Amino acid sequence: xxxHVIRHDNRHLYSQILEDYFRLRHQIYVVExxxxxxxxxxxxxxxxxxxxxxxYLLGLEGRSIIAxxxxxxxxxxxxxxxxxxxxxxxxxxxxxxxxxxxxxFVVKNRRGEHAGPRAEAVIQAAAMEYGLSxxxxxxxxxxxxxxxxxxxDQGWVARPLGLPIEIDSMSTVAVTVEVNERAWAEICLRxxxxxxxxxxxxxxxxxxxxxxEPFAAL
Ligand code: COA
Ligand code: U4Y
Numbered sequence: 001x002x003x004h005v006i007r008h009d010n011r012h013l014y015s016q017i018l019e020d021y022f023r024l025r026h027q028i029y030v031v032e033x034x035x036x037x038x039x040x041x042x043x044x045x046x047x048x049x050x051x052x053x054x055x056y057l058l059g060l061e062g063r064s065i066i067a068x069x070x071x072x073x074x075x076x077x078x079x080x081x082x083x084x085x086x087x088x089x090x091x092x093x094x095x096x097x098x099x100x101x102x103x104x105f106v107v108k109n110r111r112g113e114h115a116g117p118r119a120e121a122v123i124q125a126a127a128m129e130y131g132l133s134x135x136x137x138x139x140x141x142x143x144x145x146x147x148x149x150x151x152x153d154q155g156w157v158a159r160p161l162g163l164p165i166e167i168d169s170m171s172t173v174a175v176t177v178e179v180n181e182r183a184w185a186e187i188c189l190r191x192x193x194x195x196x197x198x199x200x201x202x203x204x205x206x207x208x209x210x211x212x213e214p215f216a217a218l
Pocket of ligand 1: 028033102103104105106107110111112113118119120146
């Protein structure tokens with residue numbers, strides 16, 4: 001699985017894949033997770049945070065989508081700033097060097113893999129690789145609390161921005177995660193991700209990852 005960086009500037013290369021992606025999000029978030037507020041008559045799960053500024057990381061095998069993650073700059077509206085500001089005691093984070101992560105998924109038949117590299121680990125490592133490549137210092141994430149031990153176990157430094165609250169009967173919390181080479185190296189080594197996984201079709205060379213070897217960062 002390669003993880004493609006899809007942004008406004010290269011989305012013309014991915015029109016059919018993005019169409020499949022929004023339909024898959026409907027299947028995963030509306031049908032499976034039953035996040036009813038995301039339902040739309042056209043059965044495409046697109047929300048107010050899918051804008052020209054949004055970056056998608058899609059794990060593809062050929063033209064099939066295996067996994068995904070969404071990144072939104074915190075200088076634009078985010079889940080934290082617009083929907084759940086109470087999760088951050090000091091107000092929402094708005095910084096050019098911080099993006100919010102959301103909508104992580106792995107298609108059903110590729111979840112819970114044991115042999116490395118697992119699709120879930122690859123998409124997480126891809127987010128860290130992207131953050132490093134464009135010079136971010138941190139991610140913010142609004143997430144269900146069961147993620148916290150998973151983030152720590154993959155070697156990421158996650159800090160709560162406030163206390164958890166119940167949303168749809170799930171304990172939910174906002175965190176920041178530091179973006180640095182160590183966090184990338186840790187997830188690669190702990191989860192058998194062999195190195196950089198991002199594909200930057202038609203995007204500026206200057207942004208591309210200079211990362212080569214996870215061991216070098218430790
Ligand atoms: N509630 C609580 N724990 C959950 C969970 C949920 N909805 N989904 C996953 N977990 C935890 C469980 O501990 C699970 O282990 P278990 O199956 O033994 O209970 C563990 O994560 C592993 O999950 P699994 O789905 O087997 O494998 P994965 O690590 O390959 O993929 C996800 C994890 C979250 C990417 C995948 O489950 C997924 O795509 N889910 C649907 C989309 C989603 O809910 N994303 C998160 C919100 S954006
Ligand atoms: C939206 C209204 O899982 N409600 C919305 C909208 C909290 C609730 O948000 C609702 C989402 C994982 C949704 C749910 O009940 C991150 C992660 N984030 C969630 C997401 O949406 O992606 C939000 C928290 S769930 O119904 N909700 N959107 N309008 N537009 C994460 C990411 C990166 C990783 C690890 C985990 O490193």
